[in-house]
Amino acid sequence: MFRPLSLFIGLRYTRAKRRNHFISFISMTSMIGLALGVLAMILVLSVMNGFQKEMSSRILGMVPHATLSAEQPLDDWQAVAAAALKHPQVIAAAPFSELEGMLSYKGTMQPIQINGVDPQQEPKVSIITEHMVAGRLDDLVAGEFGIVIGEITARRFGLQVGDKLALIIPELSSMPGGITPRMQRLNVVGVFKVGAELDSSLALIHVADAGNLQHLQPGQVQSVRLALQDLYQAPQVSAALAAQLGASYRANDWTHSQGSLFGAMQMEKTMIGLLLLLIVAVAAFNIIATLIMVVADKGADIAILRTLGATPGQVMAVFMVQGTVIGVVGTLVGGVLGVLAALNVSALVGWLEQASGQQVLSSDVYFINNLPADLQALDVLLICGAAFTLSFLATLYPSWRAAQIQPAEALRYE
Structure with missing residues (x-):
């Protein structure tokens, strides 16, 4: 089956056993680091989603989603309730x-x-x-x-x-x-x-x-x-109902009393996600180091390809394919392991508690006694997308360096 030259050579370089075993070790380290970074991000963000969902269901299940009041006490609250119930939310x-x-x-x-x-x-x-x-x-x-x-x-x-x-x-x-x-x-x-x-x-x-x-x-x-139905629509729904009832009515909602708590939780999730992204960034830098050493090791091969008529773009694509394969494999492995870990983290923690005899989350100290996890598809897609993008960008500079190699210079001492 016909395959583009750059894809064929790039995949062959990826599978081939290199003379320099240190390069192979760095390449495997990059792949493992990328997988661990993706795994950690998916697991941690899923647990944070679980905590946020648990706190939302408990706190926002007790405090009013929204309230409607007037300047004077309500004489007929049933009429106000009937008017509010006409809203689909x-x-x-x-x-x-x-x-x-x-x-x-x-x-x-x-x-x-x-x-x-x-x-x-x-x-x-x-x-x-x-x-x-x-x-x-x-x-x-x-x-x-x-x-x-x-x-x-x-x-x-x-x-x-x-x-x-x-x-x-x-x-x-x-x-x-x-x-x-x-x-x-x-x-x-x-x-x-x-x-x-x-x-x-x-x-x-x-x-x-x-x-x-x-x-x-x-x-x-x-x-x-x-x-x-959607408590995050509380400000808009309550304001619309108060305006519909009349100028003397005013609305209040949970964002006034609990908004700062959930805002802080969302900010914490964002900051931890950015910090964990550094693990992926380190793995991407390892890909850069790997490809630079591969380019140095394959200098003669690159010169021969150029002599046979390969363009700089084709040479560049060869190493971009090789680095991208490392990124794709590491991202996929980390993504699969992260999803499995997030789906089974509660059972895993329960097994560890049973095996060690120690309770990780005691109900006497914490508000919950288990480790909740809420795996969200959007988080997984964003994490895997970010990891793949970083690994792809990491291939650009070493590939560009490979395309700049002059055949005569590379073959001078061969």
């Missing part, structure tokens, strides 16, 4: 109130964010019912001032279901200080654990009890909480 809506205060128990105090929820509607917009470790959300009854607290808060105070604690809320007043504390006794009816910071900073009460603490009229709520 909105999958559920529920009444919602929030306030901040201090929890006090036997002289110990802790700041807390209180969410007022409807136990019947909340499971539509939150994952709270899936993470209850004691009690039930339905035990929140209007007028009884029950509270559902996080597992870290319960452990810090030594609380169990049935215990009572005090909630201290600051209120504006006409007193000289301007602010007076208001105390409300609460009964612990449930404990949740989502495995995130929310376990220590969030608590839930009935939306009617929250309205009582905020001096709202019966039936009034502070806002309507929305759950969206």
